[in-house]
Amino acid sequence: MGSLDELYREIILEHFKSPHHKGSLANANRTGEGMNPLCGDDVQISLLMNGDTIQDIRFDGHGCAISQAAASMMTDAVKGKSVEAVLRLARGFKAVFGVKDDSTNGQKAPPPLTEEEMGDRAALEGVKKFPVRIKCAILSWNTLLETLNK
Numbered sequence: 001m002g003s004l005d006e007l008y009r010e011i012i013l014e015h016f017k018s019p020h021h022k023g024s025l026a027n028a029n030r031t032g033e034g035m036n037p038l039c040g041d042d043v044q045i046s047l048l049m050n051g052d053t054i055q056d057i058r059f060d061g062h063g064c065a066i067s068q069a070a071a072s073m074m075t076d077a078v079k080g081k082s083v084e085a086v087l088r089l090a091r092g093f094k095a096v097f098g099v100k101d102d103s104t105n106g107q108k109a110p111p112p113l114t115e116e117e118m119g120d121r122a123a124l125e126g127v128k129k130f131p132v133r134i135k136c137a138i139l140s141w142n143t144l145l146e147t148l149n150k
């Protein structure tokens with residue numbers, strides 16, 4: 001596991017140092033903000049929705065490497081996707097950490113994400129060993145869900 005942990009750490013640091021889709025969209029039609037006071041992380045999301053599709057996305061914010069790398073990975077995962085596909089990714093990702101999505105209202109847990117669906121985000125899986133950091137990993141996903149629900 002040692003080398004895999006190292007690889008994962010590198011992926012997280014890479015996203016933290018060179019985040020994808022960082023900034024804000026001048027033509028955003030939805031924005032949202034989320035905070036994780038436990039760690040001092042905050043994330044702002046701006047979306048350009050085209051009907052039911054996230055045509056473009058940016059995030060901004062600051063905080064620990066986990067929260068910012070997770071936000072960068074989240075933008076990669078959802079850009080160009082429909083809301084329905086994003087909900088599945090969000091639920092599946094949160095399920096990795098044993099966090100149920102309220103919107104499922106007692107429904108069965110979603111089928112686990114495939115390796116391809118997890119992508120770089122597999123690097124965050126190790127966080128589940130550190131319960132206080134789970135909020136860091138899912139902050140951007142929760143913020144996205146809230147923004148989509150507005």
Ligand code: ZN
Nearest residue numbers: 039041064136
């Ligand atoms: Zn954090």
